[in-house]
Amino acid sequence: MSVRVSFRSEFAKHAIVCFVLGFAFLPLYLMLVISLKSNEQFANNQWFFDAPKDWQWHNWVVGWQSVRDHIANSMVVSVGSVLLCLSIAVPTAYVIARYRFPGRELVYYGLMITMFLPGGAAALVTTFTLISKLGLLNNLGALILLGGVGGQVTCVFILRQFIEDIPKELFESAQIDGAGHLRQMTAIVLPLSGPILGTLAIMQFIGAWNDIMLPLILLRDKELLTVPVGLLRLDGEYVKQYGQLMAGYAISSVPLILLFLFTMRMFVKGLTAGAVKG
Amino acid sequence: MTTVVKPMPVPRRRSAFAYRARLLAILYLLCVPTMVGVLLFTYYPNIEVVKYAFYRWDGSNIVEYRGLENFRQAFGADPLFWGSFELVGILLIANLVKMWPSILVAIALHRLNSQRWQYLYRVLFVLPMVIPGLVWLLIWKTFFTSGMFNDVLHASGAMWVFRHLDAGLPALATTFATSAYQYDGSLLSAALQVFRAIPFLFASSWGLALFGIACLVAGPGIASIRGRWLPWLMVLIAGAMIWEPTTWQAWNAADGVAVAWHQYIPWRLLLLPILAAAIPEWLRRRDRIEATTRVRWIAWGCVALASLLILLTETWVEPTGQFSPLLDGRPANPAWLGHSKLVIPALMLWGFPWVGTIGVLIYLAGLQNISTEVYEAAELDGVGPIGKIFRIELPLILTQVRINLIFMTIGTLTDYAFYLLLLGPDGGSDNKGMVPGLYMYNKAFIQNEFGYACTLGMCMFVIVLALTVFYQKYVKVEK
Numbered sequence: 001m002s003v004r005v006s007f008r009s010e011f012a013k014h015a016i017v018c019f020v021l022g023f024a025f026l027p028l029y030l031m032l033v034i035s036l037k038s039n040e041q042f043a044n045n046q047w048f049f050d051a052p053k054d055w056q057w058h059n060w061v062v063g064w065q066s067v068r069d070h071i072a073n074s075m076v077v078s079v080g081s082v083l084l085c086l087s088i089a090v091p092t093a094y095v096i097a098r099y100r101f102p103g104r105e106l107v108y109y110g111l112m113i114t115m116f117l118p119g120g121a122a123a124l125v126t127t128f129t130l131i132s133k134l135g136l137l138n139n140l141g142a143l144i145l146l147g148g149v150g151g152q153v154t155c156v157f158i159l160r161q162f163i164e165d166i167p168k169e170l171f172e173s174a175q176i177d178g179a180g181h182l183r184q185m186t187a188i189v190l191p192l193s194g195p196i197l198g199t200l201a202i203m204q205f206i207g208a209w210n211d212i213m214l215p216l217i218l219l220r221d222k223e224l225l226t227v228p229v230g231l232l233r234l235d236g237e238y239v240k241q242y243g244q245l246m247a248g249y250a251i252s253s254v255p256l257i258l259l260f261l262f263t264m265r266m267f268v269k270g271l272t273a274g275a276v277k278g
Numbered sequence: 279m280t281t282v283v284k285p286m287p288v289p290r291r292r293s294a295f296a297y298r299a300r301l302l303a304i305l306y307l308l309c310v311p312t313m314v315g316v317l318l319f320t321y322y323p324n325i326e327v328v329k330y331a332f333y334r335w336d337g338s339n340i341v342e343y344r345g346l347e348n349f350r351q352a353f354g355a356d357p358l359f360w361g362s363f364e365l366v367g368i369l370l371i372a373n374l375v376k377m378w379p380s381i382l383v384a385i386a387l388h389r390l391n392s393q394r395w396q397y398l399y400r401v402l403f404v405l406p407m408v409i410p411g412l413v414w415l416l417i418w419k420t421f422f423t424s425g426m427f428n429d430v431l432h433a434s435g436a437m438w439v440f441r442h443l444d445a446g447l448p449a450l451a452t453t454f455a456t457s458a459y460q461y462d463g464s465l466l467s468a469a470l471q472v473f474r475a476i477p478f479l480f481a482s483s484w485g486l487a488l489f490g491i492a493c494l495v496a497g498p499g500i501a502s503i504r505g506r507w508l509p510w511l512m513v514l515i516a517g518a519m520i521w522e523p524t525t526w527q528a529w530n531a532a533d534g535v536a537v538a539w540h541q542y543i544p545w546r547l548l549l550l551p552i553l554a555a556a557i558p559e560w561l562r563r564r565d566r567i568e569a570t571t572r573v574r575w576i577a578w579g580c581v582a583l584a585s586l587l588i589l590l591t592e593t594w595v596e597p598t599g600q601f602s603p604l605l606d607g608r609p610a611n612p613a614w615l616g617h618s619k620l621v622i623p624a625l626m627l628w629g630f631p632w633v634g635t636i637g638v639l640i641y642l643a644g645l646q647n648i649s650t651e652v653y654e655a656a657e658l659d660g661v662g663p664i665g666k667i668f669r670i671e672l673p674l675i676l677t678q679v680r681i682n683l684i685f686m687t688i689g690t691l692t693d694y695a696f697y698l699l700l701l702g703p704d705g706g707s708d709n710k711g712m713v714p715g716l717y718m719y720n721k722a723f724i725q726n727e728f729g730y731a732c733t734l735g736m737c738m739f740v741i742v743l744a745l746t747v748f749y750q751k752y753v754k755v756e757k
Contacts, residue, residue: 013386013389027414028406034420042424046426087311088315092308094308096309099301102302111312114316123323123326124719125718125731130323146319149315152312156312210411227410228412231412232412260408
């Protein structure tokens with residue numbers, strides 16, 4: 001940037017960024033602090049760690065017990081909806097990208113228009129009755145179905161552009177060698193669009209993991225709740241043991257943190273893509 | 279590349295027609311899962327919404343055709359529904375202000391000299407995004423409810439500021455809430471008379487804001503706007519929405535309340551677009567080149583003034599008395615989410631310092647496309663650090679700002695999960711935090727009026743659709 005380095009202006013920039021980052025990390029710090037306290041300790045000393053011998057590791061045990069089922073449920077729902085989403089989006093994107101046929105525009109724009117439907121809020125009621133008519137109320141399958149179908153629109157939109165950029169000679173030579181559509185998809189599309197598929201999968205995973213309204217209205221049994229609804233129940237149901245609550249929050253954040261650590265670049269892309277998608 | 283379907287050389291001879299039919303069948307087959315899914319889980323529920331908007335329906339058994347009765351109820355006799363739109367308006371203005379910190383932080387981050395620090399900070403900005411949003415919400419909620427937030431306010435001296443705001447803001451509000459204001463002969467009082475013109479001309483501060491927006495739309499001039507019926511329709515719809523149910527009651531004249539002619543709002547509704555078109559035309563006649571800039575200044579001035587007035591006169595209008603020490607001498611402990619007069623201020627403070635980490639990263643990506651030459655040129659011209667924000671950075675990341683603006687408005691209009699989780703299905707005490715989406719949820723799942731909820735859903739749908747069309751046509755986003 002500028003050639004001269006003015007100490008004052010550099011300091012101001014660092015100060016602004018650090019101020020904001022401080023606010024961003026304060027809740028995380030306090031989550032850890034409080035998760036190691038009993039309620040009395042919390043009342044006496046809200047802001048700092050106690051002496052290590054007073055740390056209530058028990059909170060983490062209770063926290064783990066209260067959220068592990070929810071984590072398992074969320075895993076099932078998220079992984080399921082990612083698989084469903086990609087397995088139906090890839091063929092559609094492939095067909096739309098490669099062929100012109102009567103009805104292609106109908107399929108494509110029919111999908112794209114759903115992006116502009118305000119969806120959730122208005123259709124929540126009728127989605128609820130639809131799911132109950134299908135007999136899928138209180139069933140994780142409903143969440144997988146809705147998540148997968150809802151997420152595929154963005155996937156088709158992005159994948160289509162990607163597949164269009166694959167040289168068509170590749171497809172043609174495969175065709176001459178006798179490869180069918182399925183074979184072309186698995187042998188050409190999937191390997192070539194690996195990174196973009198990863199990004200889409202992560203975007204879908206985060207979306208499904210954080211979704212709250214659908215599980216909130218579709219699930220009844222405590223054993224079936226996903227993480228967000230489970231945390232909400234914990235927050236509302238008991239006489240609050242702040243330490244155990246915070247430990248539960250911390251544990252339920254771990255899966256996404258792990259996912260982030262292993263797929264950092266794609267994770268950020270998936271998040272920002274998801275944010276722009278709205 | 280898309281290829282035209284044509285007969286391919288196949289080893290076994292078959293007629294071209296059979297080949298084509300087979301190919302088509304396979305293509306359709308591959309699309310079937312997508313189409314069935316979308317039709318069943320996206321289109322069907324939305325179509326049902328339209329259908330049940332005309333019915334009384336409790337979700338299970340009772341289905342009774344009501345015609346337009348639901349809509350009449352929503353428009354005419356449901357103050358809570360219209361109140362929720364007022365809240366959305368206030369939140370929109372607040373969110374417009376809350377957009378700025380993210381931009382400024384992104385600029386500060388971008389201007390850092392050391393690439394290494396910049397990288398480190400970027401990684402640190404990513405980390406909080408990894409924690410699920412609900413966990414953030416619950417942690418912050420714990421701060422609010424467990425008194426930790428108030429301790430911070432005491433320690434930092436902010437409680438003192440709030441105590442004075444609690445006295446000052448309502449006083450300001452009554453000064454500017456022009457109906458309560460009386461002329462007492464002093465100079466200040468005479469100056470404040472200007473604000474009396476606002477409710478008279480524009481019905482309320484909302485009308486002034488609307489006038490500003492209409493000016494912006496009409497800015498390019500009548501000639502370029504002729505045939506564009508959409509902006510005028512938008513202005514009318516928005517106007518009809520903003521002006522309270524009294525408008526509809528006046529039209530229905532059902533309850534027989536006599537309305538004086540100057541309080542009768544529809545004439546102002548017609549006056550607004552005419553005025554918004556006339557002023558640019560008049561300016562253009564006098565000075566063709568300067569006119570567009572001037573109209574823009576007028577328009578933004580109106581919007582800014584109206585926003586300020588709305589924030590002043592709608593958010594903190596009564597002293598809450600929550601910030602002074604308690605009678606027994608204990609320090610004040612305001613119930614931010616529990617007290618009905620504090621809900622809206624709490625919603626505005628929520629998320630301080632209002633920096634969305636995702637937003638920062640998006641802006642940063644835009645900023646990194648700016649070439650160093652631009653900065654060097656500006657340096658030669660003697661543009662200062664603040665000048666650079668307005669002359670270089672803001673214009674060059676306008677695309678990102680626009681995208682964020684679009685998603686922010688639509689998000690503010692439709693979001694309700696946040697309010698449901700934070701304030702419960704009733705929108706907090708006194709329904710102060712009732713946004714339209716939450717009201718819909720409340721009607722459907724708490725009061726079991728599914729049909730009426732569908733009606734409200736349809737109204738929302740129309741508004742969001744109009745907004746989307748408006749954005750697609752008039753807010754250009756270059757890819």
